Amino acid sequence: MTNSPINTPSSPSFASTHLIYEGKAKKIFEIPGEPHHVLMEFKDSLTAFNAQKKGSFESKGVINRDIAALIFKELAAQGVPSHFIENIGERGMKAQKVEIIPLEVVVRNILAGSTAKKMGREEGEKLARPLVEFYYKKDELNDPFVSDDQIIIFQIAEAQTLVDLKRLALEINTVLIQLFQSIGIELVDFKVEFGRTQAGELLLADEITPDCCRLWDLKTGEKMDKDRFRRDLGGVDQYYQEVLKRLLKRGGLA
């Protein structure tokens, strides 16, 4: 399957949608007559290290759309709202239109990746409590780490927003730890983004998929996320598919 168009028999009205933005893994379209909503199309492309490394696999967008939707539904069921409205076609998702806060909010339960490197410690160390970190979303600066004071003084977000972001990120972490544990996966860390609706509501936005989480198989320790691509471990598509398969098998999800 190639990057199939968003227009499917179930969504004929999207034939005339306009592209608002194209990111590394998604396209965002406006929806005629629905000014407060957008349509996200999940692409098959896969990038790492600020798009210095590029790849793709067939149906990646379809798999990630399904994973993201199941996770958003579980979060909603546990009282954490997001921009998710409904799935459209095989790789589309209707969502609330939000203005993205330019912060990548990372939560770590187990030390890995950039923070393991920065601290000069081994990956795999369980942290005393979840660690929340903020990175300034600016490709040309390579998304640098920013402190709470830097966020406020450089007016990336207000102090109260920062408090809300931390609280929401930790709530999301609690729900996701449980969810993944129930399907035999350890949630090592993840990145989320938030946005505000025109009415001012702060919502979880973007996506939660194996692209932006570290997921380790509880039994074997195998990596089931984008590190397979970043680190050339192979089998990226099988592991993404396996995450979806387990989420679907778990049931209890709408």
Ligand code: TMP
């Ligand atoms: P890091 O260890 O490279 O800082 O990544 C922490 C988590 O955030 C990991 O689950 C991958 C995710 N992440 C993104 O989704 N996008 C990014 O641009 C980066 C750097 C990390």
Ligand code: ASP
């Ligand atoms: N998501 C970033 C990129 O697409 C970095 C990463 O995940 O490694 O380049």
